[in-house]
Amino acid sequence: MSLISHLRALHSVDSLVRGIKTRFDNADSDRRRHQTQVDLLAGKRRDQEAQLRQIQATVANLELEDGTFKARLETLRSELNSSANPRQYNALRDELKVIEGKRDELAERILAQMENLEKLKTEMAASEAPLSDRTRLRDMAKAALEEAKAELGGRLAELEAQRERAAANLKEEAREAFDEAADRNDGEALAEVTIVSLRHREFACGGCNAELPLDAYSRVAAQNEQVVTCMSCGRILYMDNIPERPDAKKKAAAKKEAAIDPDGLG
Numbered sequence: 001m002s003l004i005s006h007l008r009a010l011h012s013v014d015s016l017v018r019g020i021k022t023r024f025d026n027a028d029s030d031r032r033r034h035q036t037q038v039d040l041l042a043g044k045r046r047d048q049e050a051q052l053r054q055i056q057a058t059v060a061n062l063e064l065e066d067g068t069f070k071a072r073l074e075t076l077r078s079e080l081n082s083s084a085n086p087r088q089y090n091a092l093r094d095e096l097k098v099i100e101g102k103r104d105e106l107a108e109r110i111l112a113q114m115e116n117l118e119k120l121k122t123e124m125a126a127s128e129a130p131l132s133d134r135t136r137l138r139d140m141a142k143a144a145l146e147e148a149k150a151e152l153g154g155r156l157a158e159l160e161a162q163r164e165r166a167a168a169n170l171k172e173e174a175r176e177a178f179d180e181a182a183d184r185n186d187g188e189a190l191a192e193v194t195i196v197s198l199r200h201r202e203f204a205c206g207g208c209n210a211e212l213p214l215d216a217y218s219r220v221a222a223q224n225e226q227v228v229t230c231m232s233c234g235r236i237l238y239m240d241n242i243p244e245r246p247d248a249k250k251k252a253a254a255k256k257e258a259a260i261d262p263d264g265l266g
């Protein structure tokens, strides 16, 4: 078998391996994409929960403080009621006013915290659906990946063994060139040489359309089991039909002509 036949055999099994791997990769990147969103939303949720606990603790502290003021006010009021001394009465009344002022201030602070709490609870309720939706998508993607692996895992192992056998038919240089070309071109490791103009010696890579130097064409056309790659895309070049060289044709024509017209006068 020729080099190109071995390369073709490797390419056909390599494509199947890549096809299955691409399916796995796509399923896995789906899963990872959803997982990233789940992590993001769950992280936000944890922050909100921490914030919620903090506000609740602040409110509890403020209420505790208010309770202390309230108790002090009750004491002051009863002392005020039983006070017979005007100076003591005034002093008690002043303290009462100060504490009442402090209680008003506290009430405002508690109210503000309660508002924050409500706002946060609304935000948390709104973030519940996106998180559960995304979790469901993540679980579906995970199941799809597992399903694909269960379905195709065995086949992939078989094909990989087959690919290894196909690769073993090639010399290391050809194998490396193939792997590099396949990796660079989504598995399309081989490309036929396009003859743009034989007369003008213009050739192109059938894979990427880059112009090929005459030397590359000549080496491919020589079909001497040599690996020739496109300088631009790295694909391994081949030609199924080698055209006759134009000068060879000319020579042949000249020869023919000479045979008909031995004097060469036409």
Ligand SMILES: [Zn+2]
Binding pocket: 191, 205, 206, 207, 208, 209, 210, 230, 231, 232, 233, 234, 235
């Ligand atoms: Zn190319």
